[in-house]
């Protein structure tokens with residue numbers, strides 16, 4: 268294996284699981300971190316920037332970053348919360364808009380529990396023991412005693428069915444896993460999504476900034492599309508009210524007198540509605556272009 272060049276920034280990336288694919292897309296297509304990962308190896312050097320990707324379990328990445336073993340990383344907010352008291356040197360660089368789900372107290376639907384206070388002192392199985400312990404402590408008193416929290420690293424929802432737990436604390440996205448196990452949400456503890464994080468003492472702040480800018484540019488590109496259309500000057504004001512752009516639209520004169528061409532960024536999700544509205548105020552030759560990357 269080639270050794271890590273000493274001048275390289277180390278970036279912790281989830282090696283598998285729910286975040287892996289979207290992380291790779293973001294880092295390669297978005298941040299241009301092209302690399303070759305040798306078979307079975309958890310380290311890959313990038314060709315364009317002095318960055319080495321280190322493939323790690325998502326649940327360990329906050330700790331690696333907080334302790335400065337890697338300079339940056341991508342993991343869930345839930346993982347950061349779980350390791351919280353040790354994270355004084357960790358800071359969040361950007362929210363990434365994927366890996367969105369919630370961490371929730373779940374109990375058998377048949378029990379019909381109205382709130383989690385009745386679970387204080389009972390048996391709870393989770394991959395998030397620190398969050399669960401803190402959460403249940405607010406419900407505990409002399410008569411309930413301490414909640415018995417047991418750590419498992421996966422397949423958490425099976426614990427109630429196996430008779431090992433009265434409730435679980437685990438992630439819920441679509442709810443499919445939870446419902447299949449006959450569970451329901453009793454209380455939501457937190458909403459979570461993937462975040463880009465850094466160690467505040469990294470010796471590569473300029474490189475962190477470059478990666479952050481590249482990712483932000485890519486995120487904008489994936490959220491927006493470029494709209495272009497022609498409109499008569501008398502209808503321009505109404506058309507610009509529909510497409511005010513991100514900062515401001517570009518308006519240029521057409522050869523045909525009385526007409527101008529407009530281009531502006533629009534939210535991808537609003538594009539169809541905006542085209543309808545522009546047509547209604549007399550715009551024509553309306554075109555939508557995808558943006559593959561951007562820098563604003």
Ligand SMILES: Nc1ncnc2c1ncn2[C@@H]1O[C@H](COP(=O)(O)OP(=O)(O)OP(=O)(O)O)[C@@H](O)[C@H]1O
Pocket residue numbers: 283284285286324325326342343344345346365366367368420421438439440441459460461
């Ligand atoms: N169903 C989900 N939807 C969205 N994000 C999720 C989901 N499950 C997990 N995550 C996010 O991904 C992070 C890593 O969890 P994941 O389950 O991918 O890792 P893992 O348990 O190491 O992998 P695997 O489940 O393949 O063993 C979680 O901390 C959370 O932030």
Ligand SMILES: O=P(O)(O)OC[C@H]1O[C@H](OP(=O)(O)OP(=O)(O)O)[C@H](O)[C@@H]1O
Pocket residue numbers: 284285420421422423424437438439440441442443444445
């Ligand atoms: O609400 P859903 O869409 O069903 O997603 C939630 C499930 O996804 C994750 O599990 P994963 O698939 O990573 O398996 P694991 O429990 O073995 O980690 C999480 O731990 C939940 O079990």
Ligand SMILES: [Mg+2]
Pocket residue numbers: 284421
């Ligand atoms: Mg998992």
